[in-house]
Amino acid sequence: MIRVGLGRDVHRLVEGRRFLLGGVAIPSDKGEMGHSDGDVLAHAVIDAFLGAAGLGDIGELFPPSDPKWRDADSMKLLKAAWDTVRDAGWRLSNLDCVVSAEKPKLLPYRGDIRVSLAQALGVPPGAIFVKGKTGEGLGSIGEGLAVEALAVCLLER
Numbered sequence: 001m002i003r004v005g006l007g008r009d010v011h012r013l014v015e016g017r018r019f020l021l022g023g024v025a026i027p028s029d030k031g032e033m034g035h036s037d038g039d040v041l042a043h044a045v046i047d048a049f050l051g052a053a054g055l056g057d058i059g060e061l062f063p064p065s066d067p068k069w070r071d072a073d074s075m076k077l078l079k080a081a082w083d084t085v086r087d088a089g090w091r092l093s094n095l096d097c098v099v100s101a102e103k104p105k106l107l108p109y110r111g112d113i114r115v116s117l118a119q120a121l122g123v124p125p126g127a128i129f130v131k132g133k134t135g136e137g138l139g140s141i142g143e144g145l146a147v148e149a150l151a152v153c154l155l156e157r
């Protein structure tokens with residue numbers, strides 16, 4: 001059986017926060033606001049996995065109302081969500097992602113992000129791809145107010 005999953009997340013960009021993507025801290029004058037550490041890519045990937053497996057969504061597993069998740073390391077949340085999916089018998093065929101942010105350029109960090117996600121999931125980096133896009137100056141992304149991540153995955157069992 002194969003299953004496709006889709007995840008999306010958006011976080012505001014503010015001064016005084018780290019800009020984290022898939023566990024990689026990217027030098028930037030702004031970072032993601034969030035109840036957790038704000039890693040928008042990790043959050044989108046969690047929802048893609050949970051959706052594909054029909055096992056809920058990030059808000060159900062890690063409710064923002066629960067103080068336990070304040071400033072949580074999103075890569076730990078990702079590992080916990082992936083453990084749940086893997087324990088249900090699923091393995092990852094591939095994961096493809098798009099991150100939209102006006103700046104900084106993400107291409108120099110793509111390799112590190114792929115390796116970081118691959119290590120967290122226990123899969124080869126070749127099973128994961130990440131693309132960076134800008135907002136072409138349009139809307140909240142284009143104005144540098146927000147970062148968006150999309151993730152699609154294929155699971156098999």
Ligand code: MG
Nearest residue numbers: 009010040043
């Ligand atoms: Mg989020």
